[in-house]
Amino acid sequence: MWWWARLWLLGSCIVSPNLHYWVPAFLYAALIFFLSHQSDPPGAQVVPDYTAHFFEYAFFGLTLTWGATLGFHRPLTSKSAVILGVIAALYAIGDEFHQSFVPDRVASLGDVAVDIVGVAACVGMVWVIRRGKWRESMIHTGCNDSRT
Template sequence: MRRALAWLPAVAWAVAIYSVSGRSTVPIPSATGADKVLHFLAYAVLGGLLAFAAHRSALHPAVAVLLGVLYAATDEYHQSFVPGRSSDIRDWVADALGVCFAVYLYTRWRRRAADPSPDAAGRGAPSLRA
Protein backbone atom coordinates (compact mmCIF):
# COMPACT_ATOMS: atom_id res chain seq x y z
CA MET A 1 0.00 0.00 0.00
CA ARG A 2 2.85 2.40 0.86
CA ARG A 3 4.34 1.96 -2.59
CA ALA A 4 1.04 2.75 -4.29
CA LEU A 5 0.52 5.86 -2.17
CA ALA A 6 3.94 7.15 -3.18
CA TRP A 7 2.65 7.57 -6.75
CA LEU A 8 -0.34 9.74 -5.79
CA PRO A 9 1.49 13.10 -5.76
CA ALA A 10 2.93 12.42 -9.23
CA VAL A 11 -0.47 11.39 -10.56
CA ALA A 12 -2.10 14.49 -9.05
CA TRP A 13 0.53 16.75 -10.64
CA ALA A 14 0.12 14.98 -13.99
CA VAL A 15 -3.64 15.61 -13.78
CA ALA A 16 -2.95 19.29 -13.06
CA ILE A 17 -0.67 19.50 -16.10
CA TYR A 18 -3.33 17.80 -18.24
CA SER A 19 -5.94 20.25 -16.99
CA VAL A 20 -3.84 23.28 -17.90
CA SER A 21 -2.92 21.74 -21.26
CA GLY A 22 -6.58 21.33 -22.10
CA ARG A 23 -7.28 25.05 -21.88
CA SER A 24 -7.48 27.04 -25.10
CA THR A 25 -5.61 29.96 -23.57
CA VAL A 26 -3.02 29.93 -20.84
CA PRO A 27 -1.62 33.16 -19.39
CA ILE A 28 2.09 33.08 -20.18
CA PRO A 29 4.56 35.88 -19.51
CA SER A 30 5.41 37.72 -22.71
CA ALA A 31 9.18 37.42 -22.21
CA THR A 32 10.94 35.43 -24.90
CA GLY A 33 11.47 31.86 -23.78
CA ALA A 34 9.35 32.25 -20.66
CA ASP A 35 7.05 29.45 -21.77
CA LYS A 36 10.02 27.08 -22.05
CA VAL A 37 11.07 27.96 -18.50
CA LEU A 38 7.53 27.24 -17.29
CA HIS A 39 7.53 23.92 -19.15
CA PHE A 40 10.89 23.05 -17.59
CA LEU A 41 9.70 23.93 -14.08
CA ALA A 42 6.35 22.15 -14.34
CA TYR A 43 8.02 18.97 -15.54
CA ALA A 44 10.85 19.29 -13.04
CA VAL A 45 8.20 19.06 -10.33
CA LEU A 46 6.75 16.00 -12.07
CA GLY A 47 10.22 14.48 -12.41
CA GLY A 48 10.94 14.96 -8.72
CA LEU A 49 7.62 13.39 -7.75
CA LEU A 50 8.21 10.48 -10.11
CA ALA A 51 11.73 9.98 -8.74
CA PHE A 52 10.33 9.89 -5.21
CA ALA A 53 7.69 7.34 -6.22
CA ALA A 54 10.19 5.19 -8.09
CA HIS A 55 12.53 5.26 -5.11
CA ARG A 56 9.73 4.26 -2.71
CA SER A 57 8.74 1.49 -5.09
CA ALA A 58 12.32 0.20 -5.35
CA LEU A 59 12.45 1.00 -9.07
CA HIS A 60 15.42 2.34 -10.98
CA PRO A 61 15.42 6.14 -11.48
CA ALA A 62 15.32 5.52 -15.23
CA VAL A 63 11.70 4.48 -14.76
CA ALA A 64 10.92 7.98 -13.49
CA VAL A 65 12.70 9.53 -16.47
CA LEU A 66 10.93 7.27 -18.94
CA LEU A 67 7.49 7.92 -17.44
CA GLY A 68 8.04 11.67 -17.30
CA VAL A 69 9.38 11.98 -20.83
CA LEU A 70 6.60 9.80 -22.24
CA TYR A 71 3.97 11.77 -20.36
CA ALA A 72 5.42 14.99 -21.77
CA ALA A 73 5.11 13.55 -25.28
CA THR A 74 1.48 12.58 -24.71
CA ASP A 75 0.80 16.03 -23.29
CA GLU A 76 2.15 17.70 -26.42
CA TYR A 77 0.06 15.35 -28.55
CA HIS A 78 -3.00 16.18 -26.43
CA GLN A 79 -2.39 19.90 -27.02
CA SER A 80 -2.56 19.37 -30.77
CA PHE A 81 -6.30 18.69 -30.37
CA VAL A 82 -7.04 21.71 -28.17
CA PRO A 83 -8.40 24.74 -30.08
CA GLY A 84 -5.95 27.61 -29.92
CA ARG A 85 -3.05 25.37 -28.85
CA SER A 86 -0.41 23.51 -30.79
CA SER A 87 2.14 20.80 -30.29
CA ASP A 88 5.76 21.95 -30.21
CA ILE A 89 8.86 19.75 -30.11
CA ARG A 90 10.73 22.54 -28.27
CA ASP A 91 8.14 22.40 -25.49
CA TRP A 92 8.68 18.65 -25.25
CA VAL A 93 12.45 19.16 -25.05
CA ALA A 94 11.97 21.66 -22.21
CA ASP A 95 9.65 19.17 -20.49
CA ALA A 96 12.12 16.31 -20.90
CA LEU A 97 15.02 18.41 -19.63
CA GLY A 98 12.97 19.37 -16.56
CA VAL A 99 12.21 15.72 -15.81
CA CYS A 100 15.82 14.63 -16.29
CA PHE A 101 17.20 17.47 -14.18
CA ALA A 102 14.86 16.76 -11.27
CA VAL A 103 15.47 13.00 -11.34
CA TYR A 104 19.20 13.66 -11.40
CA LEU A 105 18.97 16.00 -8.40
CA TYR A 106 16.76 13.58 -6.49
CA THR A 107 19.05 10.59 -7.07
CA ARG A 108 22.11 12.65 -6.14
CA TRP A 109 20.39 13.81 -2.95
CA ARG A 110 19.36 10.22 -2.07
CA ARG A 111 22.92 8.98 -2.56
CA ARG A 112 24.27 11.65 -0.23
CA ALA A 113 21.59 10.92 2.35
CA ALA A 114 22.37 7.20 2.18
CA ASP A 115 26.14 7.67 2.63
CA PRO A 116 26.79 8.80 6.19
CA SER A 117 30.52 9.31 5.70
CA PRO A 118 31.70 12.89 6.23
CA ASP A 119 33.40 13.00 2.82
CA ALA A 120 30.11 12.25 1.06
CA ALA A 121 28.69 15.62 2.07
CA GLY A 122 31.88 17.50 1.28
CA ARG A 123 32.77 17.92 4.95
CA GLY A 124 35.61 16.44 6.87
CA ALA A 125 38.25 16.61 4.19
CA PRO A 126 41.31 14.59 5.13
CA SER A 127 43.79 16.58 7.12
CA LEU A 128 47.48 16.82 6.40
CA ARG A 129 48.46 15.95 9.96
CA ALA A 130 50.89 13.09 10.30
Protein backbone atom coordinates in the same frame (compact mmCIF):
# COMPACT_ATOMS: atom_id res chain seq x y z
CA MET B 1 -17.75 -15.49 -11.13
CA TRP B 2 -16.06 -13.49 -8.38
CA TRP B 3 -12.57 -13.84 -9.87
CA TRP B 4 -12.33 -10.07 -10.40
CA ALA B 5 -13.03 -9.43 -6.69
CA ARG B 6 -10.30 -11.85 -5.66
CA LEU B 7 -7.91 -10.26 -8.14
CA TRP B 8 -8.77 -6.79 -6.81
CA LEU B 9 -8.21 -7.91 -3.20
CA LEU B 10 -4.91 -9.53 -4.12
CA GLY B 11 -3.82 -6.38 -5.94
CA SER B 12 -4.85 -4.13 -3.07
CA CYS B 13 -2.87 -6.24 -0.61
CA ILE B 14 0.24 -6.02 -2.77
CA VAL B 15 0.02 -2.41 -3.93
CA SER B 16 -1.96 -0.41 -1.37
CA PRO B 17 0.63 -0.11 1.43
CA ASN B 18 2.81 2.09 -0.81
CA LEU B 19 0.23 3.49 -3.21
CA HIS B 20 -0.19 6.73 -1.26
CA TYR B 21 3.37 7.74 -2.18
CA TRP B 22 2.29 7.87 -5.84
CA VAL B 23 -0.80 10.02 -5.26
CA PRO B 24 1.09 13.35 -5.73
CA ALA B 25 2.43 12.15 -9.10
CA PHE B 26 -1.03 11.09 -10.28
CA LEU B 27 -2.60 14.34 -9.12
CA TYR B 28 0.13 16.43 -10.71
CA ALA B 29 -0.18 14.49 -13.97
CA ALA B 30 -3.90 15.28 -13.91
CA LEU B 31 -3.10 18.96 -13.33
CA ILE B 32 -0.70 18.97 -16.30
CA PHE B 33 -3.41 17.38 -18.45
CA PHE B 34 -5.97 19.94 -17.26
CA LEU B 35 -3.65 22.89 -17.97
CA SER B 36 -2.70 21.56 -21.40
CA HIS B 37 -6.39 21.32 -22.25
CA GLN B 38 -6.87 25.08 -21.72
CA SER B 39 -6.86 27.28 -24.83
CA ASP B 40 -5.36 30.13 -22.80
CA PRO B 41 -3.62 28.65 -19.74
CA PRO B 42 -3.20 30.90 -16.69
CA GLY B 43 0.16 32.67 -16.50
CA ALA B 44 0.94 32.09 -20.17
CA GLN B 45 1.93 35.73 -20.72
CA VAL B 46 3.77 36.13 -17.40
CA VAL B 47 6.35 33.33 -17.63
CA PRO B 48 8.22 32.37 -20.83
CA ASP B 49 6.96 29.11 -22.32
CA TYR B 50 10.20 27.16 -21.96
CA THR B 51 10.72 28.29 -18.37
CA ALA B 52 7.21 27.16 -17.46
CA HIS B 53 7.73 23.80 -19.17
CA PHE B 54 11.07 23.26 -17.42
CA PHE B 55 9.75 23.88 -13.91
CA GLU B 56 6.43 22.14 -14.59
CA TYR B 57 8.18 18.92 -15.51
CA ALA B 58 10.95 19.31 -12.93
CA PHE B 59 8.24 19.25 -10.26
CA PHE B 60 6.62 16.29 -12.02
CA GLY B 61 9.98 14.52 -11.80
CA LEU B 62 10.09 15.31 -8.09
CA THR B 63 6.65 13.78 -7.52
CA LEU B 64 7.65 10.69 -9.51
CA THR B 65 10.83 10.40 -7.46
CA TRP B 66 8.81 10.77 -4.25
CA GLY B 67 6.72 7.78 -5.33
CA ALA B 68 9.65 5.65 -6.47
CA THR B 69 11.61 6.19 -3.25
CA LEU B 70 8.54 5.80 -1.01
CA GLY B 71 8.76 9.34 0.28
CA PHE B 72 12.57 9.51 0.07
CA HIS B 73 12.89 6.64 2.56
CA ARG B 74 14.66 4.41 0.03
CA PRO B 75 17.60 5.18 -2.24
CA LEU B 76 16.96 6.10 -5.86
CA THR B 77 18.85 3.67 -8.06
CA SER B 78 20.19 4.73 -11.43
CA LYS B 79 17.85 2.19 -13.07
CA SER B 80 14.85 3.73 -11.30
CA ALA B 81 15.99 7.21 -12.32
CA VAL B 82 16.13 6.16 -15.98
CA ILE B 83 12.71 4.50 -15.77
CA LEU B 84 11.23 7.66 -14.22
CA GLY B 85 12.80 9.71 -17.01
CA VAL B 86 11.27 7.46 -19.66
CA ILE B 87 7.84 7.60 -17.98
CA ALA B 88 7.98 11.40 -17.81
CA ALA B 89 9.23 11.66 -21.40
CA LEU B 90 6.36 9.51 -22.64
CA TYR B 91 3.92 11.64 -20.65
CA ALA B 92 5.45 14.81 -22.15
CA ILE B 93 5.06 13.40 -25.67
CA GLY B 94 1.46 12.47 -24.92
CA ASP B 95 0.84 15.92 -23.44
CA GLU B 96 2.10 17.67 -26.56
CA PHE B 97 0.08 15.32 -28.76
CA HIS B 98 -2.99 16.17 -26.68
CA GLN B 99 -2.26 19.90 -27.08
CA SER B 100 -2.31 19.51 -30.85
CA PHE B 101 -6.08 18.97 -30.62
CA VAL B 102 -6.76 21.95 -28.31
CA PRO B 103 -7.86 25.16 -30.07
CA ASP B 104 -5.20 27.92 -30.05
CA ARG B 105 -2.52 25.50 -28.79
CA VAL B 106 0.42 24.18 -30.77
CA ALA B 107 2.37 20.98 -30.17
CA SER B 108 6.13 21.46 -30.14
CA LEU B 109 9.06 19.06 -30.02
CA GLY B 110 10.99 21.89 -28.37
CA ASP B 111 8.54 21.77 -25.47
CA VAL B 112 9.04 18.01 -25.17
CA ALA B 113 12.82 18.51 -25.10
CA VAL B 114 12.55 21.14 -22.35
CA ASP B 115 10.16 18.88 -20.42
CA ILE B 116 12.69 16.05 -20.57
CA VAL B 117 15.52 18.37 -19.49
CA GLY B 118 13.40 19.54 -16.53
CA VAL B 119 12.68 15.99 -15.40
CA ALA B 120 16.29 14.92 -15.92
CA ALA B 121 17.58 17.89 -13.94
CA CYS B 122 15.30 17.22 -10.98
CA VAL B 123 15.59 13.42 -10.92
CA GLY B 124 19.36 13.67 -11.45
CA MET B 125 19.71 16.18 -8.63
CA VAL B 126 17.67 13.99 -6.28
CA TRP B 127 19.73 10.96 -7.32
CA VAL B 128 23.01 12.74 -6.53
CA ILE B 129 21.76 14.14 -3.21
CA ARG B 130 20.16 10.88 -2.07
CA ARG B 131 23.20 8.86 -3.14
CA GLY B 132 25.45 11.07 -1.03
CA LYS B 133 23.14 10.83 2.00
CA TRP B 134 22.89 7.06 1.63
CA ARG B 135 26.68 6.71 1.48
CA GLU B 136 27.08 9.07 4.44
CA SER B 137 24.65 7.00 6.52
CA MET B 138 26.55 3.83 5.59
CA ILE B 139 29.82 5.37 6.80
CA HIS B 140 28.32 6.61 10.08
CA THR B 141 26.67 3.28 10.86
CA GLY B 142 29.88 1.30 10.37
CA CYS B 143 28.84 -0.33 7.10
CA ASN B 144 31.93 0.91 5.29
CA ASP B 145 33.67 -1.90 3.43
CA SER B 146 36.74 0.18 2.51
CA ARG B 147 38.66 -0.98 5.64
CA THR B 148 39.35 -4.47 4.27
